Amino acid sequence: MRGVQKLRNILWLGLKELRSLAADVFLLGFVIYSFSFTVYSQATGVSHELRSASIAIVDEDRSALSGRFAQAFLPPFFQRPQIIPLAEVDRRMDTGRNTFVLDIPPDFEADLVAGRQPVIQLNIDATAMMQAGIGASYIQEIVAREIATFLGREAEPAVELQIRVAFNPNLTTSWFTGVMAILNNITLLAVLLSGAAVVREREHGTLDHLLVLPVTPFEIAMAKVWANGLVITVATGLSLWFVVHRLLGVPIAGSIPLFLCGVTLYLFFATAVGLLLGTLARSMPQLGLLFILVVLPMNLLSGGSTPFESMPRPLQLVMSLVPSSHFVNFAQAILYRGAGLDIVWPQFVAVTAVGAIMLAIALLRFRAALAAQSQ
Structure with missing residues (x-):
C-alpha cells in the first residue's frame, strides 16, 4: 500500500x-x-562540402582549351565562372568577391601542345577555409581532366579503386x-x-x-x-x-x-x-x-x-x-x-x-x- x-x-x-x-x-x-x-x-x-563557390577566370590565352575550363565548373559545386581581366584580380580578391581566381597565361594551349610545361596560377581566398581546402583539390582535378581530354591522353589506370561510402553515400x-x-x-x-x-x-x-x-x-x-x-x-x-x-x-x-x-x-x-x-x-x-x-x-x-x-x-x-x-x-x-x-x-x-x-x-x-x- x-x-x-x-x-x-x-x-x-x-x-x-x-x-x-x-x-x-x-x-x-x-x-x-x-x-x-x-x-x-x-x-x-x-557545410563541409563544396557548395556554390565563387570562381573567376582570367583568360589570357583565348584558346579552345581555355574555353573548356570556363565550361567545366558547374553548379552545385561552383557558381558560373566570371571572365575577368588580369587587372581585376587583386581588387576582387581583396573585396572577397571571389574565393578562387584561375589565371590562364598567354599561349597556354600552344605551349602544352608543343610539350612545354606551362603554369596555371590559382589564387585562393583562404579566409573561406573550408571551401578553400576542398575547392583547390576540386579545381586541380577538373583542370587535369580537361587537359587530358583535350590532348587525348586519357589512359586506364593500372589499378581501379572502387570507393563505396556506407550510410551516407553523398x-x-x-x-x-x-x-x-x-x-x-x-x-x-x-x-x-x-x-x-x-x-x-x-x-x-x-x-x-x-x-x-x-x-x-x-x-x-x-x-x-x-x-x-x-x-x-x-x-x-x-x-x-x-x-x-x-x-x-x-x-x-x-x-x-x-x-x-x-x-x-x-x-x-x-x-x-x-x-x-x-x-x-x-x-x-x-x-x-x-x-x-x-x-x-x-x-x-x-x-x-x-x-x-x-x-x-x-x-x-x-x-x-x-x-x-x-x-x-x-x-x-x-x-x-x-x-x-x-x-x-x-x-x-x-x-x-x-x-x-x-x-x-x-x-x-x-x-x-x-x-x-x-x-
Whole structure:
C-alpha cells in the first residue's frame, strides 16, 4: 500500500513539474527552440562540402582549351565562372568577391601542345577555409581532366579503386550534423531542466512548501526526473521525425522506438547530473557556470564532434566511464547503421549501470540538501 502511495505522490509531483514548466515561458521556449530551429540551423548553416563557390577566370590565352575550363565548373559545386581581366584580380580578391581566381597565361594551349610545361596560377581566398581546402583539390582535378581530354591522353589506370561510402553515400553534412545536434541538445536540456527545477523551487520558495507535505525527498526527486525526462523524450521524437527526417530529408535507418528507449535510459543519468548541479547551485547564474564546466566538455568528448579513436588513450579510458560516449555510440549505430538491440545492448547496459550510480549519488545529495533546507 505504501508503494502505491509513493507512485501516486511521484505522479502528482511530476504533473506539478510539468505545469510549472508550462508556466515558465522562457524555459519552454528554449526547449522548443533547441529541438527545432537550432537543429535545422546547425544542419544547414555549416557545410563541409563544396557548395556554390565563387570562381573567376582570367583568360589570357583565348584558346579552345581555355574555353573548356570556363565550361567545366558547374553548379552545385561552383557558381558560373566570371571572365575577368588580369587587372581585376587583386581588387576582387581583396573585396572577397571571389574565393578562387584561375589565371590562364598567354599561349597556354600552344605551349602544352608543343610539350612545354606551362603554369596555371590559382589564387585562393583562404579566409573561406573550408571551401578553400576542398575547392583547390576540386579545381586541380577538373583542370587535369580537361587537359587530358583535350590532348587525348586519357589512359586506364593500372589499378581501379572502387570507393563505396556506407550510410551516407553523398557525404552530406546535414545528415550528420542534424542528428548530432539532437544528441547534444538531449544532454544539454536534460541537465538544464532538472537543475533549473531544483533552483527554481528554491528561488520561488516552493521547496519549503514541499517539505511540509507528506512526501519524501526520493519522491520529489523522482518526480522531477520523470517529468523533465518525458519532456525531453517527446521533444526528441518530434524533432527527429519532423525536423531531421521530414524537413532535412535525412533517412532513419534503424528503429526510432529503440532509439527512444535508449534516450530514456540515458536521461536517468543526464537528469541525475542536473539534480546534483541544482543542489550545488544557489541561483540560476551559478547553475549556468556549473553547466558550462560539466556539460560542454561532456558533449565535446563524447565522440560526436571528433572520432573517439582519435583521442589520447587516457582520455578514451576516462570517457568510457561517462554514459554520454555510450549514448552517442548507440545512437549513431541505430539511426545511421540500422543496428538492433542485439548490437547495442552493451551500450544500453553501460548507460543504465552508470546512470543508476549517478542517480543514487544525486538522490543522496538531494536528501542532504533538503535536510539542510528544513533546519
